[in-house]
Amino acid sequence: xxxxxxxxxxxxxxxxxxxxxxxxxxxxxxxxxxxxxxxxxxxxxxxxxxxxxxxxxxxxxxxxxxxxxxxxxxxxxxxxxxxxxxxxxxxxxxxxxxxxxxxxxxxxxxxxxxxxxxxxxxxxxxxxxxxxx
Ligand SMILES: [Zn+2]
Numbered sequence: 001x002x003x004x005x006x007x008x009x010x011x012x013x014x015x016x017x018x019x020x021x022x023x024x025x026x027x028x029x030x031x032x033x034x035x036x037x038x039x040x041x042x043x044x045x046x047x048x049x050x051x052x053x054x055x056x057x058x059x060x061x062x063x064x065x066x067x068x069x070x071x072x073x074x075x076x077x078x079x080x081x082x083x084x085x086x087x088x089x090x091x092x093x094x095x096x097x098x099x100x101x102x103x104x105x106x107x108x109x110x111x112x113x114x115x116x117x118x119x120x121x122x123x124x125x126x127x128x129x130x131x132x133x
Pocket of ligand 1: 092
């Protein structure tokens, strides 16, 4: 197996972390939604109950949305690990520094491109969600 010598990130370790995080996110998504969103078993007995349920559901949806974005990132990163493009900047094709990958395993851009994208994103649309935690 040919290893890129400039690349000092332990890919197995990264993969491990991503898989663990994905599992945790999925578990939390299920927990935070109270019940599986696929099997809603609401007993809308009275209005107060229904209101609380709706509130919780909205909150859960919000969390799910947040989780889904992160899950997508993780999925994409795992795919990149598999096809060997991991650690390469999606924008300029340069390599992402190992320190950055350590801190942010699912980074898809080098710092320069990320910063440029954030500057542009901030200008165009403040809703741009950063991958930073
Ligand atoms: Zn770049």
